[in-house]
Amino acid sequence: MKKIHVFDTTLRDGEQSPGVNLTTDEKVKIALQLEKLGVDRIEAGFPASSPGEIISVKEISRQVKNASIAALSRANKKDIEAAREAIKGAATPCLHIVLATSPIHRKYKLNMTKEQVLETAESAIRYGKKYFDNLEFSLEDASRTEIDFIYEVVHMAIKSGATVVNLPDTVGYASPETFGTMFKKIKENVPGVENILLSTHCHNDLGMATANTLAAIYNGVDQIEGTINGIGERAGNTAIEEVALALEMRSDIYQAKTDIVLNEIYPTSRMVSKLTGMMVQRNKAIVGDHAFSHESGIHQDGMLKEPTTYEIIRPEMVGVSSSTLVLGKHSGRHALKAKVRHLGYNLSQQELNELFQKFKALIDKKRYVLDEDIRLLIDEQYVNEESMFTLSDLSIAYPGNESEITVALTDRHQQTVQTTTRGNGAIDALFQAIDQSINTEFILEDYKIQSNSAGKDAIGEVHVILDNDGKKYRGRGFDTDIIKASAKAYLAAVNRFYEEQGKQPIESNAYKFSI
Numbered sequence: 001m002k003k004i005h006v007f008d009t010t011l012r013d014g015e016q017s018p019g020v021n022l023t024t025d026e027k028v029k030i031a032l033q034l035e036k037l038g039v040d041r042i043e044a045g046f047p048a049s050s051p052g053e054i055i056s057v058k059e060i061s062r063q064v065k066n067a068s069i070a071a072l073s074r075a076n077k078k079d080i081e082a083a084r085e086a087i088k089g090a091a092t093p094c095l096h097i098v099l100a101t102s103p104i105h106r107k108y109k110l111n112m113t114k115e116q117v118l119e120t121a122e123s124a125i126r127y128g129k130k131y132f133d134n135l136e137f138s139l140e141d142a143s144r145t146e147i148d149f150i151y152e153v154v155h156m157a158i159k160s161g162a163t164v165v166n167l168p169d170t171v172g173y174a175s176p177e178t179f180g181t182m183f184k185k186i187k188e189n190v191p192g193v194e195n196i197l198l199s200t201h202c203h204n205d206l207g208m209a210t211a212n213t214l215a216a217i218y219n220g221v222d223q224i225e226g227t228i229n230g231i232g233e234r235a236g237n238t239a240i241e242e243v244a245l246a247l248e249m250r251s252d253i254y255q256a257k258t259d260i261v262l263n264e265i266y267p268t269s270r271m272v273s274k275l276t277g278m279m280v281q282r283n284k285a286i287v288g289d290h291a292f293s294h295e296s297g298i299h300q301d302g303m304l305k306e307p308t309t310y311e312i313i314r315p316e317m318v319g320v321s322s323s324t325l326v327l328g329k330h331s332g333r334h335a336l337k338a339k340v341r342h343l344g345y346n347l348s349q350q351e352l353n354e355l356f357q358k359f360k361a362l363i364d365k366k367r368y369v370l371d372e373d374i375r376l377l378i379d380e381q382y383v384n385e386e387s388m389f390t391l392s393d394l395s396i397a398y399p400g401n402e403s404e405i406t407v408a409l410t411d412r413h414q415q416t417v418q419t420t421t422r423g424n425g426a427i428d429a430l431f432q433a434i435d436q437s438i439n440t441e442f443i444l445e446d447y448k449i450q451s452n453s454a455g456k457d458a459i460g461e462v463h464v465i466l467d468n469d470g471k472k473y474r475g476r477g478f479d480t481d482i483i484k485a486s487a488k489a490y491l492a493a494v495n496r497f498y499e500e501q502g503k504q505p506i507e508s509n510a511y512k513f514s515i
């Protein structure tokens with residue numbers, strides 16, 4: 001079996017999904033989980049994009065011990081220096097230089113001739129090689145580049161010292177047939193290609209990212225790039241979990257394997273979804289809620305007789321499991337620990353203790369605590385503990401047919417702000433009250449609510465996207481009370497706003513007191 005190297009770009013291309021802006025702590029958590037998942041290289045970010053990005057990439061480089069850490073850079077010295085500064089502490093750093101090669105990008109974006117593209121790329125690679133043994137060069141928009149020019153650029157990159165050459169389908173334009181042929185031709189026509197890792201990076205604009213990636217593997221690539229849950233720019237990137245499973249299930253075709261630890265897939269997917277706020281589509285392959293559900297009679301009959309009639313992947317294989325252990329009012333820490341393990345999470349003793357307190361609080365409100373409830377409680381623990389504001393009190397009244405909300409928010413300095421507002425419904429009043437408390441106005445661009453477990457007392461999950469001056473902030477909140485879940489989601493987005501801007505709240509006129 002040929003080994004396929006996995007280059008994860010959840011923290012770089014994945015973070016390019018609109019509205020996703022992870023804090024350093026969140027990025028480190030994801031990076032450590034990606035390492036556990038067994039990816040070979042983690043693209044930690046694009047350091048030249050902001051000083052905050054350099055800090056995050058540095059911290060990831062410090063904490064991740066086994067996986068190689070890559071940083072993206074345009075083909076210029078300034079970007080390369082920023083990348084160098086950010087990943088110099090990594091165990092195995094890798095500089096990733098990108099420059100577009102297609103006629104459209106050359107003409108309209110870069111305003112460069114073919115010769116200028118070659119010269120610019122070569123001098124960037126040679127400059128980068130002074131500091132980095134591992135260097136990847138990407139021909140952005142390769143799938144729309146003339147094949148002869150691809151040969152020239154790939155050859156130049158190899159001669160200049162690139163150790164990985166990546167051919168992305170940047171705009172998701174490729175089809176498996178043409179994309180596979182491109183790699184076959186490169187292997188046949190470019191001298192020295194056998195001495196480097198040939199890589200691919202696909203986007204999902206036509207829903208073919210996984211198919212194109214597999215076609216590339218079939219035609220000889222050594223490395224694939226992608227993200228968890230397929231998040232990323234526009235329609236997203238290749239979903240790593242889909243490729244890993246396709247290779248596992250169809251080794252008869254591809255004769256290739258990744259080092260992905262399959263049963264870490266589901267916990268990783270959950271973590272990425274919760275921290276990015278990007279919900280996984282229910283029918284998404286491998287990690288969607290319905291990926292292993294069987295609804296119709298004939299299928300259920302088949303499953304009962306012999307699961308392989310309708311199930312090609314055992315859910316446990318990817319870390320999805322349901323157990324017969326029922327958690328209730330009288331359950332203790334041992335049962336909770338066993339359930340947590342069964343659900344695919346590894347928690348420290350302190351995390352388990354915190355979860356136990358939350359579990360006991362929930363069982364006072366809910367008759368049965370289901371697997372999904374436990375997952376939500378764990379996911380909620382991922383919320384940044386360093387939040388600017390937390391919800392300390394909330395009450396609702398309906399005087400004269402109007403909705404009136406009183407909300408109390410506590411900041412990091414233990415100052416509490418209390419505001420009472422009326423609105424056109426409880427949610428309108430609630431969000432206005434929060435805006436007034438923090439003296440900042442957000443546009444509510446999206447609001448979604450769903451029940452995540454069964455029963456009238458189920459936990460509600462709310463997602464919001466807020467807009468402030470054109471920038472988007474996502475937030476998520478859980479509670480058995482949906483008004484509280486909405487307040488938590490709104491505050492999670494507000495906290496992201498403050499985190500990103502490094503801002504202090506503006507003094508508000510709301511009633512303020514210390515606790």
Ligand SMILES: CC(=O)SCCNC(=O)CCNC(=O)[C@H](O)C(C)(C)COP(=O)(O)OP(=O)(O)OC[C@H]1O[C@@H](n2cnc3c(N)ncnc32)[C@H](O)[C@@H]1OP(=O)(O)O
Pocket residue numbers: 013016046048049050073074075076098099100109110140170233
């Ligand atoms: C295919 C991909 O996903 S590539 C990664 C995309 N990711 C991102 O862009 C996220 C981070 N980006 C950013 O924060 C900003 O774009 C920055 C800080 C990098 C640059 O910001 P600005 O200096 O304001 O430039 P802006 O983004 O508006 O324009 C890009 C410039 O880089 C040039 N450029 C684009 N790609 C490259 C490249 N690979 N190498 C060299 N120059 C490039 C463009 O031609 C343009 O130059 P111009 O100003 O001379 O026309």
Ligand SMILES: CC(C)C(=O)C(=O)O
Pocket residue numbers: 013072098138139140141166168169170171201203
């Ligand atoms: C930086 C490159 C690899 C990229 O993201 C793309 O071309 O899509």
Ligand SMILES: [Mg+2]
Pocket residue numbers: 013168170201203233
């Ligand atoms: Mg990309």
